[in-house]
Amino acid sequence: MDRGPAIPQSKAVGRARELARVLDSAITIPGTGIRLGLDSIIGLFPAGGDAIGAALSSIIVLTALRQGVPRPVIWRMVGNVAIDTLVGSVPLLGDLFDVAWKANSKNAELLARYEGAPEKTTTRSRWFAILVVVVLLLILASILTTAALLLRWLLTSL
Numbered sequence: 453m454d455r456g457p458a459i460p461q462s463k464a465v466g467r468a469r470e471l472a473r474v475l476d477s478a479i480t481i482p483g484t485g486i487r488l489g490l491d492s493i494i495g496l497f498p499a500g501g502d503a504i505g506a507a508l509s510s511i512i513v514l515t516a517l518r519q520g521v522p523r524p525v526i527w528r529m530v531g532n533v534a535i536d537t538l539v540g541s542v543p544l545l546g547d548l549f550d551v552a553w554k555a556n557s558k559n560a561e562l563l564a565r566y567e568g569a570p571e572k573t574t575t576r577s578r579w580f581a582i583l584v585v586v587v588l589l590l591i592l593a594s595i596l597t598t599a600a601l602l603l604r605w606l607l608t609s610l
Contacts, residue, residue: 464519465564468512472556475508492550495540502546506537512559521566524577529559531584 461469477487491505513529536555540546566573 461564462519462567464515465560465567468515468560468563471508471511472554472560475505475556476554477557486551488551489556491536491556492547495550496547498543502537502541505540505550506533509533509536509556509559512556512563516559516563516566519563519567521563522570522574524574524581525562525566528577528580529562531581532558532562 474489475491476489478489480487491508494501494505494508497504510533513526513533516526516529532553532555536550536553539553540550542549562573562577
């Protein structure tokens with residue numbers, strides 16, 4: 453598929469992509485095609501590995517801030533890092549998730565897409581944020597409903 457002439461990327465996007473490569477996919481596991489990076493390796497260390505990974509991931513977000521990327525896109529980037537950090541902190545399952553999620557690559561590509569199509573990227577990020585808020589509210593409502601039903605069941609059982 454022809455995508456037309458290549459759009460030159462800024463130095464900021466180039467640096468973000470290189471950092472994302474180091475953090476997400478610098479090493480290929482022989483015979484599998486599975487790629488992982490420093491973020492996945494650091495995340496294996498309990499009590500702080502995921503926090504260090506999040507700090508390294510924030511460099512791409514800070515780069516986007518310095519480039520003047522608007523808040524909806526920044527919040528989407530922060531969301532990618534938060535998902536990576538929160539799910540990544542779950543023992544074993546989180547380590548497997550970390551190899552697949554690749555928040556840094558997602559964020560570097562968001563920065564590149566913003567440079568190429570700022571309006572479209574901002575609008576999509578805004579819709580993504582709305583979707584996340586709706587999903588979180590549904591999860592919260594489910595938790596509260598379950599807690600209320602359990603409490604009611606406990607009170608009637610006594």
